[in-house]
Amino acid sequence: MSMLAGQWALVTGAGRRVGRAIALALAGRGANVLIHYNSSEVEARAVADEVRALGCQADVLQAELGDTRAVEQLAVSALERAGMIDVLVNSASNYLRTPFATLDAAAWDRSLDVNLKAPYLLAVVLGRRMQERQHGCIVNIADWAAQRPYRDYLPYCVSKAGLVGLTKALARELAPHVRVNAVAPGPVMLPEDMTAEETARVVRATPLGRIGRAEDVAACVAFLAADAAFTTGAVFHVDGGRAIA
Numbered sequence: 152m153s154m155l156a157g158q159w160a161l162v163t164g165a166g167r168r169v170g171r172a173i174a175l176a177l178a179g180r181g182a183n184v185l186i187h188y189n190s191s192e193v194e195a196r197a198v199a200d201e202v203r204a205l206g207c208q209a210d211v212l213q214a215e216l217g218d219t220r221a222v223e224q225l226a227v228s229a230l231e232r233a234g235m236i237d238v239l240v241n242s243a244s245n246y247l248r249t250p251f252a253t254l255d256a257a258a259w260d261r262s263l264d265v266n267l268k269a270p271y272l273l274a275v276v277l278g279r280r281m282q283e284r285q286h287g288c289i290v291n292i293a294d295w296a297a298q299r300p301y302r303d304y305l306p307y308c309v310s311k312a313g314l315v316g317l318t319k320a321l322a323r324e325l326a327p328h329v330r331v332n333a334v335a336p337g338p339v340m341l342p343e344d345m346t347a348e349e350t351a352r353v354v355r356a357t358p359l360g361r362i363g364r365a366e367d368v369a370a371c372v373a374f375l376a377a378d379a380a381f382t383t384g385a386v387f388h389v390d391g392g393r394a395i396a
Contacts, residue, residue: 155377156181159208159233161277163187163216163269164243166195168340169292172365173240174198175205176373182238183208185229189215189243216243216269217261226276235284236277238376241270241314242292246342250303259306266310271317278325285328288376291318292368295337295390311335315386322384330383332375337390339363358392 160177164170166188174184175198184202186209188195195211202209210232214225229236245265249258274289281287297315300308318333325331338353341362345353354360371389375382388394 153180153182153377155238157183158237159183159185159235160238160240160376161185161187161212161229161233161236161273162240162242163273164189165198166191166211169336169365169368170240170242171198172369173242173292173372174209175201176366176369177238177240177376178202178205178207178209180373180377181207182376183233185209185233185236186211187225187243188213217264219264219268219272222269222272223276226273229277230280235280237281237287239273239277239287239289240292240372240376241273241289243269244292246304246307248303249306251305254305262306262310263313266307267313267317270314274317274321274331278321278329278331281329282325287325287329289318289321289325289329289331290372290375291315291331291333292372293318293333293335293386295335295388295394297335298394318386319384326383330375330379332379332382332384333386334368334371334375335386335388335390335394336368337363337388337393339368339389340365356393356396357390358396361391363389363391 160182165174165186199209214221294311296308297312322331
């Protein structure tokens with residue numbers, strides 16, 4: 152029996168793409184899952200049905216992660232629904248193109264509020280409850296761009312670098328009973344508007360020679376949640392080798 156059997160996980164942004172794969176991977180390990188969404192309600196409810204089909208409990212929770220009060224209420228609602236959150240996965244993120252010439256305070260806030268502040272707030276509220284119970288795990292979904300930033304996405308890259316720093320700081324604060332790690336995906340589920348030529352260029356630049364799948368990231372998250380009992384403060388690159396290319 153998996154160590155996640157009967158436990159509750161909250162996965163943000165779990166209605167689509169990588170978040171969906173993470174929710175299903177955790178359910179595959181026996182976890183009940185709270186599926187957070189912002190606007191993808193139909194998709195989130197479909198994921199909940201898939202989790203239930205795996206024999207686990209599921210529910211959906213809506214929140215705009217750019218709104219501090221909404222994030223704090225999400226944490227409260229999750230605890231009310233589940234009683235305790237054993238695994239928090241901060242997966243939700245926006246990916247906003249922000250050319251340097253057009254940068255302003257609003258562009259910064261749009262990225263940092265969702266990608267860094269929201270994970271921080273959820274980790275503080277739920278991490279304290281995990282501390283009280285002397286049990287819990289937090290996994291933050293970062294990005295290989297935290298290590299090798301690229302142009303036209305400055306606030307996004309900074310937000311992901313901040314998330315790596317948050318991961319390491321939380322690991323110190325919440326030890327020894329709560330583990331905190333990060334997964335840094337690389338070219339996984341590329342933007343839908345990317346051209347064939349652009350996709351081919353990404354593949355050529357990736358040592359493993361392919362685009363990653365959402366399931367590749369989800370498998371790493373499930374490992375960290377269920378099996379990595381002696382691992383905290385670590386960043387796992389799921390990027391096909393891009394960080395070393």
